[in-house]
Amino acid sequence: MFGVLIFIFLVQIAYVTISTIRLIVMMKGNAKLASMISFCEVFIYMLGLATVLQHMDAWYNLVVYCLGFAMGVYTGSMIEEKMAMGYVTVQVITRKEDSDLPGNLRKAGFGVTSWLGEGLSGERLVLLVLTKRRRQKELVDFVKGMDPQAFMISHEPKTFHGGFWVRRTR
Incomplete structure (x- = not known):
């Protein structure tokens, strides 16, 4: 029994x-x-x-x-x-327009696209970071270490095409 x-x-x-x-x-x-x-x-x-x-x-x-x-x-x-299969796209918004964050993320092996944006109270630096899902926590911790006030949103892309980073992530 x-x-x-x-x-x-x-x-x-x-x-x-x-x-x-x-x-x-x-x-x-x-x-x-x-x-x-x-x-x-x-x-x-x-x-x-x-x-x-x-x-x-x-x-x-x-x-x-x-x-x-x-x-x-x-x-x-x-x-x-x-x-942790697949990829994530993390959008990072920081108040530090002159931040070293994009360069440091690239040195750490993350693909980064950045541009200036306009927030409620001024200019912001917006970063779009594509990485393997298993590195998401590492990415979030890295960003928090450089800018604890950074705003982050993550998405799981279903498909993507082109760009040098796509070749590197496969």
């Missing part, structure tokens, strides 16, 4: 974790890999569901099934965070 509970719990963790990864891979545009992952996902799902349906006589089997699902969501999220 205890073995069945552990099996249900672990199968649900595996199923939901794989489901999360498949969804992310699909959203990143890799349909072939997502299709292959979905085969494993459904196989594991059916194992768990069949086991729960065979043991419906005990309510705690269903509770363990639900707990495994919840833990799978958490595990999948943690794995996705570690995978």
Whole structure:
């Protein structure tokens, strides 16, 4: 009986974790890999569901099934965070028009486009930085270290084309 509970719990963790990864891979545009992952996902799902349906006589089997699902969501999220697939575009707005920030970011290996903008209370330096998602925290920490008051917004670009930085990020 205890073995069945552990099996249900672990199968649900595996199923939901794989489901999360498949969804992310699909959203990143890799349909072939997502299709292959979905085969494993459904196989594991059916194992768990069949086991729960065979043991419906005990309510705690269903509770363990639900707990495994919840833990799978958490595990999948943690794995996705570690995978950090794709790219981010971070827009940085600083009050320091004469800032060394663009040059320092370039020296640190980030692609930067900069221009002067007009804010509520004067001129601002606007930076557009493209980087791999796994370097986003490094970028944000770098900017905060140089200008703690900088305003930052990040976006995940779906597609991009051209520019020397595109060749460097692949």
